Amino acid sequence: xxxxxxLALALALALAAPSAALGQQxxxxxxxxxxxxxxxxxxxxxxxxxAKRTANRYTVDVFxxxxxxxxxxxxxxxxxxxxxxIYTGQLFAGRSHGPISIGxxxxxxxxxxxxxxxxxxxxxxxxxxxYQKASGGNTxxxxxxxxxxQTTANKALNRPEDMKGLKIRVPDAPLYTLFPRxxxxxxxxxxxxxxxxxxxxxxxxxQENPLPTIDAxxxxxxxxxxxxxxxxxxxLLTIIGGPLWSRLSEPDRKIFEAVYKEAAAxxxxxxxxxxxxxxxxxxxxxxxxxxxxxxxxxxxxxKYYQSGKLPDGNALPWPRETYDQLQAIR
Numbered sequence: 388x389x390x391x392x393x394l395a396l397a398l399a400l401a402l403a404a405p406s407a408a409l410g411q412q413x414x415x416x417x418x419x420x421x422x423x424x425x426x427x428x429x430x431x432x433x434x435x436x437x438a439k440r441t442a443n444r445y446t447v448d449v450f451x452x453x454x455x456x457x458x459x460x461x462x463x464x465x466x467x468x469x470x471x472x473i474y475t476g477q478l479f480a481g482r483s484h485g486p487i488s489i490g491x492x493x494x495x496x497x498x499x500x501x502x503x504x505x506x507x508x509x510x511x512x513x514x515x516x517x518y519q520k521a522s523g524g525n526t527x528x529x530x531x532x533x534x535x536x537q538t539t540a541n542k543a544l545n546r547p548e549d550m551k552g553l554k555i556r557v558p559d560a561p562l563y564t565l566f567p568r569x570x571x572x573x574x575x576x577x578x579x580x581x582x583x584x585x586x587x588x589x590x591x592x593x594q595e596n597p598l599p600t601i602d603a604x605x606x607x608x609x610x611x612x613x614x615x616x617x618x619x620x621x622x623l624l625t626i627i628g629g630p631l632w633s634r635l636s637e638p639d640r641k642i643f644e645a646v647y648k649e650a651a652a653x654x655x656x657x658x659x660x661x662x663x664x665x666x667x668x669x670x671x672x673x674x675x676x677x678x679x680x681x682x683x684x685x686x687x688x689x690k691y692y693q694s695g696k697l698p699d700g701n702a703l704p705w706p707r708e709t710y711d712q713l714q715a716i717r
Contacts, residue, residue, distance in 0.1 A: 414447045414631065417455040417464065418474040419579045421603045425657035426474055426531060426623060427451045429650040436646045441639060447472070457578040459559055465525050465628035472631070474531070474623045478560035483525070484518040485704025489713060490530075493566040494685045496620040499532075499659075504716050506530045506622065510709070524629025528644045529651035533621040534597025534658050539610035541592065543677045547571065547687050555593040556582050561697075566595075566618045568698035569687040586610060597621065598665040599658055613669050614677045616684060625651060 416434065420426045427449065434447035455461055455470055462479050464470035481488025489495060490511070496502045505511055515527040544550055547570035557563040559576035567574040572593075577585050585591045586609040594606060595618070601607055625647045627635075635643065670676045692710060695703050703710075 411443060412445050414445055414471040415450060415455065415469075416447050416472040417450045417461040417470045419453045419458050419461070420451060420474070420600075422451050424599065424603045425654040425661070428657075429531070429654035430474070432653065433646050433650040436649070437643065440642045440646065445639070453578070453580040457559070457580065465626065466523055466630075468628060468630040470628065472625065472627050474625055476533075476558060476560065477622060477624060478558065478562045480518055480522075480527070480624055480626070481562065481704055482560065483522040484514070484520075486706070486709050487514040487518045487527075488560075488562050489514070489705045489709055491619060491621055492562060493569075493618045493688050494681075495713065499620065501716060502532070502620045502622070505713060506532075508716055510712050510716070514709075519629075522629065524632055526627045526629070526632045527624050528627055529625040529647040531623045531625065531651040532655040532658050533623050534599055534662055535617040536595045536597055536619040536621050537601065538593060538595045538614040538616045538618070539601060539606055539612065540614060541611045543612055543675065544593075544614040544616065545677065545679060547683050553593050554591045555595065556585055556591040557595065562704065565691065565697060566684075566688060569691060570684060582606065583609065595619075597658070597662065598669070599661045602661075602665055602668075607669060607672065607674055610674075612675045612677055613666070614679055615666065616679050617681060618684060618688075 416430055418426060418430065430449045434449055438446050456464060458475060458479050461470055461473045462475055462482070465473060477491035478488045481491070490505065496505065511530070519526050538544055538555070540553065540555075542549070550567065551571035553567070553572040554575055555567050555572050556577045557567060557574045559578065563576070564574040575591050577591065582594055583604060583606060586594060586606060593610070595616070596604070596606065598613070601613065607613065627643060632640070666676050691697060692703070695707060697703060
C-alpha cells in the first residue's frame with residue numbers, strides 16, 4: 388500500500404513539473420544603456436514587479452549595454468520574438484511609423500513642461516496606436532524622459548558657424564542628422580557602444596547626448612567642451628513586442644502597462660535630478676561648460692519644419708497637422 392502511494396506521488400510530481408515549467412514564461416528585456424543609468428535600474432525594478440504581480444508566471448531578464456545588439460538590431464528582434472521588450476528612441480520607432488518620430492525631433496518642444504504634456508496627450512496615444520498598427524503589434528506602454536541632448540566637442544560651439552564641417556556622431560536613425568545638417572556639420576551614424584572609441588581615436592570630433600549619458604558613458608574623458616545646445620528634448624519608449632503582447636491576457640496587459648509606466652516615472656525623476664547637478668560637476672572636473680544662445684540654432688532648424696522637407700530634400704516623416712497639434716499643446 389505504501390509503495391503504491393509513493394508511486395502515485397512520484398507520478399503526480401512528474402506530471403506537475405512540466406505544467407509548472409509551462410506556466411512560467413521567461414522574458415527578455417534589451418537596451419543599449421549602461422548598468423549605472425536610471426533606465427537600467429528602472430528596468431530591474433520593473434522585472435521584480437512583473438514577477439511579483441503575476442505570481443511568477445512571468446519573469447524578466449534584463450540585458451543592458453547592447454549585450455543583445457545595437458538599437459537597430461533590438462528593434463528588429465522584437466518582430467522576430469528573440470527579444471520581448473526594449474527601450475528605444477522615438478526615431479528608431481519612426482522607421483516603422485514616421486509620425487511617432489516627431490517627439491525626438493530637434494527644437495520640437497518649448498521646455499520640459501511642453502514635453503510632459505505631450506507625453507500625457509491624446510496626440511501621443513494616437514501616434515503610439517499608429518506605430519502599433521504599422522509595426523505588426525509592437526506596443527508602446529510607457530515613455531521615459533531621456534534628457535536634453537547636449538553637444539560635446541573639443542571646442543566651444545557658440546554659433547551655428549562653429550559647427551560647420553564638424554564630424555559629429557549621431558545615432559543610426561535618419562532624423563538625428565537634421566540638426567547637424569541644418570548648421571553645416573557632418574553627421575556620422577555610429578553604434579552607441581562604439582562612440583567612446585570613435586571620439587578617442589578621432590573617427591569623429593563630437594557627439595550629442597544628454598548629460599547623464601555623457602557622464603555614464605564617460606564621453607567627457609575624451610572631449611573638453613560640454614556645449615549646452617539642448618537641441619532635442621528626448622525620450623525613450625518602452626515597447627512590448629507584438630508576439631508577446633498578442634498572447635498576454637487583458638489583466639496581464641494592464642499589469643505590464645502599469646508597471647512600466649511606474650518605472651518610467653521613477654527613471655524620469657532621477658534623470659531630472661541628475662541633469663540639474665551635472666553641468667556644475669563637469670566644470671569641477673575641468674571641462675569647459677558653454678552656455679549656448681540657442682536661438683540661431685533653432686532658426687536653422689525651423690526653416691525645415693516650415694518647408695516640410697529635410698535637408699536632403701525628402702519629406703518630413705509626419706504631416707503638417709501633427710506638427711501643428713504638438714505645437715498647440717499648452
